[in-house]
Amino acid sequence: WQERLGPGSVILRRYAAASDTALLAAIEDAVATAPFRHMQTPGGFTMSAAMSNCGDYGWTADTDGYRYSATDPLNDRAWPAMPETLSELASRAAAAAGFAAFQPDVCLINRYEPGARMSLHQDRDEADLTQPIVSVSLGLPMTFLFGGLRRKERPARIELQHGDVVVWGGEDRLRYHGVAPLKDGEHPLLGRYRINLTLRRAH
Ligand code: MD3
Ligand code: FE
Numbered sequence: 001w002q003e004r005l006g007p008g009s010v011i012l013r014r015y016a017a018a019s020d021t022a023l024l025a026a027i028e029d030a031v032a033t034a035p036f037r038h039m040q041t042p043g044g045f046t047m048s049a050a051m052s053n054c055g056d057y058g059w060t061a062d063t064d065g066y067r068y069s070a071t072d073p074l075n076d077r078a079w080p081a082m083p084e085t086l087s088e089l090a091s092r093a094a095a096a097a098g099f100a101a102f103q104p105d106v107c108l109i110n111r112y113e114p115g116a117r118m119s120l121h122q123d124r125d126e127a128d129l130t131q132p133i134v135s136v137s138l139g140l141p142m143t144f145l146f147g148g149l150r151r152k153e154r155p156a157r158i159e160l161q162h163g164d165v166v167v168w169g170g171e172d173r174l175r176y177h178g179v180a181p182l183k184d185g186e187h188p189l190l191g192r193y194r195i196n197l198t199l200r201r202a203h
Pocket of ligand 2: 121122123177
């Protein structure tokens with residue numbers, strides 16, 4: 001049930017499966033206020049995953065760059081609050097992986113449809129890179145690309161399924177990573193989607 005991926009990263013297989021309907025209800029609640037949207041990269045590309053956020057901050061991308069903001073640029077209102085089901089799950093998962101007292105202040109919600117992907121990148125927009133990141137996969141299975149500390153290193157391919165939780169921290173925090181194009185399929189709860197929750201401490 002628990003697999004070590006690297007010195008600072010652990011997969012907790014199916015860890016969130018029992019909370020899936022509560023998590024989906026929390027996501028639907030959030031995106032009723034802050035709808036899914038396709039953000040632009042600073043390089044002018046449209047991201048294929050649709051995104052939204054909940055928490056004290058939200059991660060955003062536009063032609064000016066990547067940043068965390070306290071308000072949703074679509075409506076200049078605060079992001080929806082992070083439901084306790086989410087922050088509690090993330091803290092528990094982080095503790096199980098050896099990171100005590102993790103308190104996320106942002107949850108990025110990524111929605112993939114068949115063909116959507118995320119190219120190799122590092123997560124480095126957070127103030128304190130000693131804080132881990134917790135990710136929760138829901139819906140269609142996907143292939144996660146787990147690279148090295150330099151972009152040119154060939155990434156390992158890791159299958160993640162509905163309910164799998166991964167905690168990334170320590171020496172692995174700045175590893176390049178991405179998502180292979182989503183294969184088509186039908187999930188009993190999510191239909192033709194995969195949703196990834198990425199819980200972080202931005203500030
Ligand atoms: C490994 N999202 O939003 S989450 C992202 O599945 C992002 O939507 C992917 O990468 C997704 O930035 C992957 C898993 C993840 C998140 C952060 C990491 C893996 C990581 C940081 C370091 C190493
Ligand atoms: Fe990332």
